[in-house]
Amino acid sequence: MNTEFNFNDIIKKSVLNLEAFRSLSYVDLLWGLLIALLVGLFIYWVYRKCYRGVVYSHNYNMTFVLMTIITALIIMTISTNIVLSLGMVGALSIVRFRTAVKDPMDIVYMFWAISAGIAAGAKIYPVAVGGSLVVGAVIWWLSRRKENGLPYLLIVHYDEKAEDEVKRRIRKIHSVLKSKTIKKSGIELTVEIKMQGDNLSLMNELSAVDGVQDVVVVSYNGDYAQ
Structure with missing residues (x-):
């Protein structure tokens, strides 16, 4: 009975206790979105300068900025309530990215935007900023290396x-x-x-x-x- 009571108590607190939604302050929200925006713009700039594919797509590059911000919002949302996190996982499981990725480097930029958004949403700002600077520097260095023909x-x-x-x-x-x-x-x-x-x-x-x-x-x- 004690185990059942504790389990029910956890469920009630997760579902009915709205105090959990107040754990994210407006300051944290603004900082998270600002860091996500700045990192997303940095990814946008690196992609624009280092792109070596056939046809550059401005709209595709814009998705990296939005992807970073949206990922940060998702992480902020699911971090406030366990039930919301489970529901969000179920909702995202039906999402499919159906655009054909022609350049393998585009996948790298996608993971970069998602990773930076996760770090910004989790309030790990040094990881979001420092990690993005390192990744951007590596991509810049590799793209500027001269090939033998x-x-x-x-x-x-x-x-x-x-x-x-x-x-x-x-x-x-x-x-x-x-x-x-x-x-x-x-x-x-x-x-x-x-x-x-x-x-x-x-x-x-x-x-x-x-x-x-x-x-x-x-x-x-x-x-x-x-």
């Missing part, structure tokens, strides 16, 4: 008589065959190469070959071209 797609249209010469010139550099299409009008060859900056010497060499119709170089980023 950037990947490009080299597309060459040529006649059959020029095939041997085209292959000989392409073999001079590291390349990966992507596709080869043989048509009645000629041959289309697509290979992945790496070039430093805007070095177009290979394009000039190929275009000078007798039988080459045109040479195109396209910036290549994983599965996407721009």
